[in-house]
Amino acid sequence: MTPAVEYETVIGLEIHVQLATRTKMFCSCGLGFGEEPNTRTCPVCLALPGALPVINAEAIHFGLMIGLALGCKLNDRSIFDRKQYFYPDSPKGYQISQNEDPLCSGGELGGVRIHRAHLEEDAAKTIHSGGGGGRIQGSAASVVDFNRGGTPLCEIVTEPDITSAEQAGEFLRLLRTTMRRIGVSDVNMEEGSLRCDANISIRPVGQQELGVKTELKNMNSFRFIERGIRAEVARQEGLLRAGEPVVQETLHFDPRTERLTSMRSKEEAHDYRYFPEPDLTPVTITPEMLERARAAMPELPAARQARFADELGLNPDTAKLLAWRTELGDYFEAALAEGDADAVPLANWTTNELVQRLGADVDPAGSNVRPAALAGLVTLVTEKKITAGAGKTVLDKLVAEGGDPTAIVETENLAAMGGAEELAPVVAAALEAQPDVAARIRGGDMKPIGAIIGAVMKETKGRADGKEVTRLVREQLGL
Amino acid sequence: MSAELIALSAKAAADAMASGDLDRTEYFEAYRARAAADELNAFTWVAEEAAGEPVDGELGGVPLAVKDLFCTEGVPSQAGSRILEDYRPPYTATVVEKLAAAGTVLLGKTNQDEFAMGSSNENSAYGPVLNPWDRTRVPGGSSGGSAAAVAAGLAPWALGTDTGGSIRQPAALCGITGLKPTYGTCSRYGMIAFASSLDQAGPFARDVTDTALLYRHMAGKDPRDATSVGHPDEIVLPTAQDLRGVRLGVPENLTGEGVEPGVLAAFEAALEQAKALGATVERVPLPHADFGLSAYYVLAPAECSSNLARFDGVRYGMRAEAADLTSMYTRTRHDGFGPEVKRRIMLGTYALSSGFYDAYYASAQKVRTLIADDFAKAFDRIDFLVTPTSPGVAFGLGALTDDPLAMYLNDYFTVPMSLAGIPAISLPCGLSEGLPVGLQLAGPAFSENRLLDAAHALEGALGFDGSAVLGTNPRGGDGPVGPNDGGLVG
Numbered sequence: 001m002t003p004a005v006e007y008e009t010v011i012g013l014e015i016h017v018q019l020a021t022r023t024k025m026f027c028s029c030g031l032g033f034g035e036e037p038n039t040r041t042c043p044v045c046l047a048l049p050g051a052l053p054v055i056n057a058e059a060i061h062f063g064l065m066i067g068l069a070l071g072c073k074l075n076d077r078s079i080f081d082r083k084q085y086f087y088p089d090s091p092k093g094y095q096i097s098q099n100e101d102p103l104c105s106g107g108e109l110g111g112v113r114i115h116r117a118h119l120e121e122d123a124a125k126t127i128h129s130g131g132g133g134g135r136i137q138g139s140a141a142s143v144v145d146f147n148r149g150g151t152p153l154c155e156i157v158t159e160p161d162i163t164s165a166e167q168a169g170e171f172l173r174l175l176r177t178t179m180r181r182i183g184v185s186d187v188n189m190e191e192g193s194l195r196c197d198a199n200i201s202i203r204p205v206g207q208q209e210l211g212v213k214t215e216l217k218n219m220n221s222f223r224f225i226e227r228g229i230r231a232e233v234a235r236q237e238g239l240l241r242a243g244e245p246v247v248q249e250t251l252h253f254d255p256r257t258e259r260l261t262s263m264r265s266k267e268e269a270h271d272y273r274y275f276p277e278p279d280l281t282p283v284t285i286t287p288e289m290l291e292r293a294r295a296a297m298p299e300l301p302a303a304r305q306a307r308f309a310d311e312l313g314l315n316p317d318t319a320k321l322l323a324w325r326t327e328l329g330d331y332f333e334a335a336l337a338e339g340d341a342d343a344v345p346l347a348n349w350t351t352n353e354l355v356q357r358l359g360a361d362v363d364p365a366g367s368n369v370r371p372a373a374l375a376g377l378v379t380l381v382t383e384k385k386i387t388a389g390a391g392k393t394v395l396d397k398l399v400a401e402g403g404d405p406t407a408i409v410e411t412e413n414l415a416a417m418g419g420a421e422e423l424a425p426v427v428a429a430a431l432e433a434q435p436d437v438a439a440r441i442r443g444g445d446m447k448p449i450g451a452i453i454g455a456v457m458k459e460t461k462g463r464a465d466g467k468e469v470t471r472l473v474r475e476q477l478g479l
Numbered sequence: 480m481s482a483e484l485i486a487l488s489a490k491a492a493a494d495a496m497a498s499g500d501l502d503r504t505e506y507f508e509a510y511r512a513r514a515a516a517d518e519l520n521a522f523t524w525v526a527e528e529a530a531g532e533p534v535d536g537e538l539g540g541v542p543l544a545v546k547d548l549f550c551t552e553g554v555p556s557q558a559g560s561r562i563l564e565d566y567r568p569p570y571t572a573t574v575v576e577k578l579a580a581a582g583t584v585l586l587g588k589t590n591q592d593e594f595a596m597g598s599s600n601e602n603s604a605y606g607p608v609l610n611p612w613d614r615t616r617v618p619g620g621s622s623g624g625s626a627a628a629v630a631a632g633l634a635p636w637a638l639g640t641d642t643g644g645s646i647r648q649p650a651a652l653c654g655i656t657g658l659k660p661t662y663g664t665c666s667r668y669g670m671i672a673f674a675s676s677l678d679q680a681g682p683f684a685r686d687v688t689d690t691a692l693l694y695r696h697m698a699g700k701d702p703r704d705a706t707s708v709g710h711p712d713e714i715v716l717p718t719a720q721d722l723r724g725v726r727l728g729v730p731e732n733l734t735g736e737g738v739e740p741g742v743l744a745a746f747e748a749a750l751e752q753a754k755a756l757g758a759t760v761e762r763v764p765l766p767h768a769d770f771g772l773s774a775y776y777v778l779a780p781a782e783c784s785s786n787l788a789r790f791d792g793v794r795y796g797m798r799a800e801a802a803d804l805t806s807m808y809t810r811t812r813h814d815g816f817g818p819e820v821k822r823r824i825m826l827g828t829y830a831l832s833s834g835f836y837d838a839y840y841a842s843a844q845k846v847r848t849l850i851a852d853d854f855a856k857a858f859d860r861i862d863f864l865v866t867p868t869s870p871g872v873a874f875g876l877g878a879l880t881d882d883p884l885a886m887y888l889n890d891y892f893t894v895p896m897s898l899a900g901i902p903a904i905s906l907p908c909g910l911s912e913g914l915p916v917g918l919q920l921a922g923p924a925f926s927e928n929r930l931l932d933a934a935h936a937l938e939g940a941l942g943f944d945g946s947a948v949l950g951t952n953p954r955g956g957d958g959p960v961g962p963n964d965g966g967l968v969g
Contacts, residue, residue: 048569049568084831091789273828273831278706279705
């Protein structure tokens with residue numbers, strides 16, 4: 001019996017990012033989000049006879065920023081092409097996209113090489129009703145909402161560098177936070193402002209040649225993407241192990257049933273008949289445009305993560321959490337600047353206690369806790385003016401009502417107890433009250449010391465320092 | 480009285496209205512009545528009244544006939560196609576808006592070959608236009624309705640579009656003047672597209688001065704058309720009376736083969752006139768011009784196959800009822816498009832298909848560059864290129880409808896300039912077999928002022944008389960009313 005073949009996974013991603021420009025890609029309509037259908041339209045995005053497209057300068061600007069964020073080569077001359085396909089969501093009968101001369105080529109993000117990034121326009125939305133399960137075949141009626149039609153998109157294509165579902169998810173999360181950081185998109189998968197298709201193939205470990213790939217389309221959450229990729233890798237491996245070939249096709253993953261269904265095979269593939277869009281002239285990137293894009297670039301999450309770790313000494317997970325959640329990182333840095341709290345405890349209080357109290361997706365900038373207040377609180381704790389436990393009580397109060405931590409400590413009488421002279425009588429009283437426990441400790445069994453500490457804490461309303469209590473217990477029992 | 484008003488040049492009429500010597504309503508009504516009584520099928524729609532408030536501008540009160548494919552708010556804009564039957568757009572094309580702002584009044588929409596595809600106006604879904612010089616013949620195309628209307632005195636002037644000769648050839652066949660401007664000087668916004676990289680709006684008029692006057696108010700950069708550049712110069716009215724120092728070039732490959740003898744004779748007589756005015760005439764090589772037609776009939780269909788994809792029955796225009804989406808598309812486009820349009824959509828779809836792109840579209844683009852280079856080299860030596868506008872005079876209705884290749888040859892002299900994007904004007908230079916012959920002058924990009932000046936000088940010397948067809952009945956009726964010199968005549 002020959003040993004079982006080991007397979008490795010090869011994944012490339014195609015990501016569509018909806019750009020949050022003021023107007024559509026080729027006309028001056030505002031972007032539509034949840035308005036009445038067909039109210040954000042004009043002759044251009046409805047493709048009325050005679051209407052012509054004009055390139056949105058802000059979309060080019062955002063495209064350049066994306067190129068900078070992904071380390072791409074920004075091409076000083078790029079060309080829009082017509083990609084022909086016939087469907088009601090494509091009112092012109094073609095999509096204006098970029099084919100051979102994209103705005104950005106090459107690049108890298110999070111260890112994954114970027115093949116290219118180009119600009120194009122989004123399709124309108126078709127809604128099929130009356131049978132057919134949401135598909136056009138078998139439905140009684142179809143309606144089209146052109147509000148979304150013409151929304152600027154940036155399509156980002158990676159090289160086939162990704163080797164697992166987890167890595168795909170991690171890359172997409174970094175991409176999302178990077179896009180959010182540079183402010184070009186809402187990058188919300190559920191709302192469709194971030195969409196991802198995955199090209200997946202497997203091959204025996206050591207084989208150079210790529211296996212036959214399939215394309216997994218339109219997955220609308222990170223979780224579904226990872227699950228879809230895992231399901232498809234398992235399906236392909238099953239086929240190959242059974243001696244059957246993988247067929248090149250486009251697949252749809254149903255997250256409810258975990259089933260993959262074929263949308264179309266290679267034979268049915270479109271001939272898009274690309275040719276340069278004659279209604280537009282080539283895009284020329286001037287040094288001024290480049291300078292403007294560069295000037296607009298904030299520090300990117302990957303660089304920020306490295307800075308938090310290297311310069312502030314945060315641990316890797318905390319650094320990543322603060323860097324990838326832009327608003328959290330901004331809040332943390334504001335607090336760091338406004339007070340004199342140490343970075344590490346401040347970072348921990350931000351990512352643990354504060355996030356826990358506010359909820360994982362809430363921007364702390366909008367909460368009752370001002371950055372200076374959190375910084376002040378952390379300083380009180382690190383300087384042992386209050387205990388960590390009292391600090392949490394103060395934070396509860398800050399989250400609920402805002403205010404100044406020092407004032408809260410005062411009014412709630414939460415200041416840490418002074419030194420041994422204040423605490424010693426309390427410890428002595430606790431030991432006296434529980435003589436059996438005291439005896440066990442004296443005999444060398446430290447386990448029940450918790451009962452003594454608990455009693456002291458109760459008596460002092462948590463203001464006592466646990467370590468000091470332990471020291472005093474040992475001292476008073478002569479250990 | 481009507482004949483006197485009709486004989487006025489547009490400029491003379493505009494001046495007379497500005498000075499109060501001519502009543503706007505009377506002038507408009509004179510044309511409106513003639514357009515409404517149109518026997519040539521030149522109009523697809525005629526205004527019932529002068530719409531809107533009167534505008535005081537240089538063109539104040541002059542009626543304007545507009546080729547059907549210019550979108551005009553609330554007015555049928557059908558591009559000669561069944562698929563846009565009674566389509567009334569919600570907006571107006573930029574050039575029409577600009578002319579309205581300068582004072583023109585919309586008189587009507589003129590018949591045309593469907594989506595500007597044709598050289599005879601027989602491809603219109605609304606029937607062929609008749610040539611006012613001989614109603615058994617075609618007016619040329621695709622802007623046949625505009626040319627016939629201006630020649631027959633149904634409009635003082637008109638808008639057309641030229642993709643491969645669609646202004647110049649009908650101007651020639653109808654004995655009037657037509658200018659295809661430099662690509663990009665006039666906005667294409669609101670022009671229902673045939674071939675985007677070639678389409679250009681231009682004026683038809685009965686003399687060069689009116690041609691210049693209309694063009695002057697058409698040119699201009701439009702923020703809604705990314706390919707529009709406007710004109711670097713203000714367009715001025717031509718004044719030249721001679722051609723001293725002007726170097727004319729005749730293409731070396733123009734041997735007379737395929738050109739009707741009468742056309743060649745009129746052309747050569749015109750060259751003699753030019754020399755008499757002081758011009759020099761020499762032969763210039765245009766080595767790639769012969770490939771112009773082949774390149775054009777790849778590029779234009781390729782673009783049209785894409786441009787016409789939007790006519791799907793979903794949002795506007797005709798929709799055939801059918802059980803499912805694909806059948807609706809198929810039936811709508813089957814019933815809505817005429818045979819020539821379908822032929823070009825198929826040609827263009829094929830030329831752009833995977834595996835054929837390089838052989839057809841990419842090669843044709845290279846030819847286009849070579850032709851543009853040929854012109855650039857020629858214009859180092861000469862000021863203007865001169866050719867007959869069309870190899871023949873107006874042909875009989877139905878004579879070429881079964882032979883598309885022979886029909887395409889009508890564009891032989893006009894297509895190269897379209898490919899190069901350079902301006903060219905056609906002006907009548909004589910008669911052959913009693914029918915007008917057109918002379919084409921072409922210059923470098925943005926040379927319209929010089930080109931119009933040269934045409935103006937030639938026009939004076941040639942003394943072409945188109946007045947025979949200004950009457951409503953070209954076979955009699957009003958009869959000749961004298962030279963159309965822009966003044967009042969009796």
